Amino acid sequence: xxxxxxxxxxxxxxxxxxxxxxxxxxxxxxxxxxxxxxxxxxxxxxxxxxxxxxxxxxxxxxxxxxxxxxxxxxxxxxxxxxxxxxxxxxxxxxxxxxxxxxxxxxxxxxxxxxxxxxxxxxxxxxxxxxxxxxxxxxxxxxxxxxxxxxxxxxxxxxxxxxxxxxxxxxxxxxxxxxxxxxxxxxxxxxxxxxxxxxxxxxxxxxxxxxxxxxxxxxxxxxxxxxxxxxxxxxxxxxxxxxxxxxxxxxxxxxxxxxxxxxxxxxxxxxxxxxxxxxxxxxxxxxxxxxxxxxxxxxxxxxxxxxxxxxxxxxxxxxxxxxxxxxxxxxxxxxxxxxxxxxxxxxxxxxxxxxxxxxxxxxxxxxxxxxxxxxxxxxxxxxxxxxxxxxxxxxxxxxxxxxxxxxxxxxxxxxxxxxxxxxxxxxxxxxxxxxxxxxxxxxxxxxxxxxxxxxxxxxxxxxxxxxxxxxxxxxxxxxxxxxxxxxxxxxxxxxxxxxxxxxxxxxxxxxxxxxxxxxxxxxxx
Numbered sequence: 001x002x003x004x005x006x007x008x009x010x011x012x013x014x015x016x017x018x019x020x021x022x023x024x025x026x027x028x029x030x031x032x033x034x035x036x037x038x039x040x041x042x043x044x045x046x047x048x049x050x051x052x053x054x055x056x057x058x059x060x061x062x063x064x065x066x067x068x069x070x071x072x073x074x075x076x077x078x079x080x081x082x083x084x085x086x087x088x089x090x091x092x093x094x095x096x097x098x099x100x101x102x103x104x105x106x107x108x109x110x111x112x113x114x115x116x117x118x119x120x121x122x123x124x125x126x127x128x129x130x131x132x133x134x135x136x137x138x139x140x141x142x143x144x145x146x147x148x149x150x151x152x153x154x155x156x157x158x159x160x161x162x163x164x165x166x167x168x169x170x171x172x173x174x175x176x177x178x179x180x181x182x183x184x185x186x187x188x189x190x191x192x193x194x195x196x197x198x199x200x201x202x203x204x205x206x207x208x209x210x211x212x213x214x215x216x217x218x219x220x221x222x223x224x225x226x227x228x229x230x231x232x233x234x235x236x237x238x239x240x241x242x243x244x245x246x247x248x249x250x251x252x253x254x255x256x257x258x259x260x261x262x263x264x265x266x267x268x269x270x271x272x273x274x275x276x277x278x279x280x281x282x283x284x285x286x287x288x289x290x291x292x293x294x295x296x297x298x299x300x301x302x303x304x305x306x307x308x309x310x311x312x313x314x315x316x317x318x319x320x321x322x323x324x325x326x327x328x329x330x331x332x333x334x335x336x337x338x339x340x341x342x343x344x345x346x347x348x349x350x351x352x353x354x355x356x357x358x359x360x361x362x363x364x365x366x367x368x369x370x371x372x373x374x375x376x377x378x379x380x381x382x383x384x385x386x387x388x389x390x391x392x393x394x395x396x397x398x399x400x401x402x403x404x405x406x407x408x409x410x411x412x413x414x415x416x417x418x419x420x421x422x423x424x425x426x427x428x429x430x431x432x433x434x435x436x437x438x439x440x441x442x443x444x445x446x447x448x449x450x451x452x453x454x455x456x457x458x459x460x461x462x463x464x465x466x467x468x469x470x471x472x473x474x475x476x477x478x479x480x481x482x483x484x485x486x487x488x489x490x491x492x493x494x495x496x497x498x499x500x501x502x503x504x505x506x507x508x509x510x511x512x513x514x515x516x517x518x519x520x521x522x523x524x
Contacts, residue, residue: 019063019190024204024227030056032384033221033231035209038068039185039370040362041237042192043377046112049199051385056229057201058221060208060238060497064189067239067499070338071369072259072297074273074285075109075181076127077102080367081346084150089345092153094394098347099154101391105374106181109188118191121288122183125272129175130164132278133321140277141173148175165270166325180273182285185370210503212243212359219358233384236353237362237376240341240488242500243353244361246469248397249501252343252364254306254488256476258314259299259337262322263330266292282321296329298322305339306485311478337478339488339499340367348372350379350395360384361397431459431511439475439482439493442511448472449509450482454493462495462506473506482506 021037032048034041037059045055059066079086079098087095113122129147131140144160151158157178163170193203208224212234221229236243240254257280264286274284280302287295298321301314308314315335323329341364343349348364350372360383362376375391382389428440431451439452441464448464450473462482464473471486481498482491490499495506 019065019186019193021059021063021203021205024058024207024223024225024229027228027230028056028202029230030054030202031231032056032233032235033058033219033229034235034237035059035221035242036066036235036237036239036362037063037203037205038066038237038239039064039189039192039373040376041235042189042196043374044235044237044362044380045196045201045203046192047377047381048384049196049201051381052199055196055201056231057196057203058207058209058223058229059203059205060500062205063193063203064186067338067340067365067369068185068189068373070259070336071185072283072285072299073182073185073370074127074283075106075183075370076177076273076368077106077180077371078127078151078156078177079346082147082150083154083156084147086346087150087153090347092150094347095150096154097391097394099156101375101379101394102368102371103179104378105371108378109183109370109374110181113183113188113191116191116195118188120184120187120191122181122188123271124179124181127177127180127273127275128161128164129177129275129277130166130169130172132276132281135277137171137173143277144173144175151175164274166274167327169325177273182273182287184287208497208503209242214356214358216357232358234359235362235380235384236359237373238500239339239363239365240499240501241353241361241363242503243359244355244501247354248349248361248363249469249487251349252341252366253304254483254485255302255340255342256305256308256337256483257299257302257340257367258311258318258478259297259335260315260318260322260332261287261334262296262298262332263289264294264296264326265328265330266294268294268328269296269326282318284322293330295333296322296326302340304485305488306474306476306483309475309477311337311476339490340365340369341488342366345399348375348395349397350376351383351392351397354398431461434459437477437480439477441472441475444509444511447509449511450475450495450506451511452482452493455480458493460493460495461509461511462491463509465507466491466502467497467504467506468500468502 031053034045034057159176161176211222213220219234276282282300284298289295343364350362353359365372379389426443434453442449450462450464466484473482476483489502
């Protein structure tokens with residue numbers, strides 16, 4: 001039970017163009033319906049609209065307002081878990097294909113930016129991998145040597161070098177990657193939207209999808225408002241797919257990551273991407289600010305979703321880490337967190353839903369949501385139009401990699417431990433004790449109740465059972481929501497779904513204990 005009185009914000013929201021769209025209020029038809037309006041869904045819609053397909057895009061929330069608005073936007077076509085680890089997991093040929101596909105995704109973003117003149121600060125730059133805090137440089141170089149060999153085998157342009165412009169690391173061994181990139185994600189997304197709409201595509205926000213029926217001839221997507229979208233094909237690009245209940249979700253796990261933005265005098269730090277070798281690792285990049293200021297974005301401190309509620313401590317750790325390395329760092333301007341879905345074999349799931357013929361998915365960003373999103377546009381367009389696509393074997397959602405068996409077991413232990421929590425006592429003594437921004441679990445007889453007081457002071461009581469597969473939710477004071485540790489569903493204080501795979505809200509609950517019963521707003 002923790003309170004966090006500062007609102008977390010995304011730096012991308014500061015001055016970004018509005019991404020507005022109406023709610024769907026009528027039945028419509030199209031060639032392809034895309035569910036999810038982040039970079040993956042919009043990339044798919046863009047690619048299909050460009051070849052004359054009629055597309056409709058639906059999102060539960062706002063357009064571009066999900067995890068795409070929470071990225072730090074490293075356009076790094078290098079496996080987030082390390083190419084050496086990927087090669088050991090899936091073999092050198094698959095690792096090389098993965099790297100080629102990720103590079104193609106960045107190339108595609110660059111082509112789209114230039115073709116349409118999208119003003120999104122896209123630029124090519126270098127990236128540097130440097131030692132973790134306290135790491136012996138000799139040990140770091142040995143680990144880098146292993147990665148270097150795997151990178152070279154996968155045809156990644158990389159060199160061994162010395163030093164990064166951080167305090168204490170001028171002589172550190174580093175790997176220097178060429179031809180990386182970065183951009184402003186929401187400005188880029190706004191450019192995609194303009195082109196989708198110019199080709200007759202339609203976008204709808206605040207339109208949750210509740211069900212999909214598939215026949216030999218097409219699909220019918222049903223929304224919470226009772227409207228139907230009829231199409232030839234459907235694409236679920238909803239971070240965690242809501243069209244699949246078990247198979248895909250058992251092969252990936254949700255992790256929360258944290259990021260902060262600070263002012264820095266322009267020119268104080270070379271414009272590049274920086275990653276250290278810690279586990280979880282830290283990451284740094286720059287965004288052009290106002291006047292003579294840059295915005296330095298630093299992140300890290302990852303943990304399994306729902307298994308910690310100490311966001312304030314993690315932000316403090318990130319700030320201490322980056323200020324030690326950049327002593328001239330200015331004031332903090334934003335902080336936020338996001339959720340990534342790590343797959344058991346380090347590659348996303350992009351392709352046909354294993355249980356359907358006309359439905360496709362894009363999920364499992366594994367820390368590379370921007371490149372995976374752009375790649376989804378390329379790959380799913382080819383699968384829908386031609387029935388095949390380059391790199392489809394790398395990302396096939398139906399794959400069951402034997403080499404990833406240990407990761408599969410490790411990640412799915414979370415669900416087993418989670419169900420045991422139903423036998424545990426209450427986390428809090430009474431709902432009356434909660435302050436604004438606090439939440440916790442109360443045992444009420446045989447039931448577990450998720451109780452929180454929102455930032456406005458109103459008290460909410462909901463079932464603690466996630467409506468996806470019945471796991472036990474945990475309070476996230478940083479984001480003011482309930483997190484499901486098993487598969488990444490998120491719910492607002494009032495129980496409404498914020499992020500799938502759940503599609504139904506947490507059930508309402510009543511507490512039998514008079515002292516624990518929620519007060520009404522009028523009574524307060």
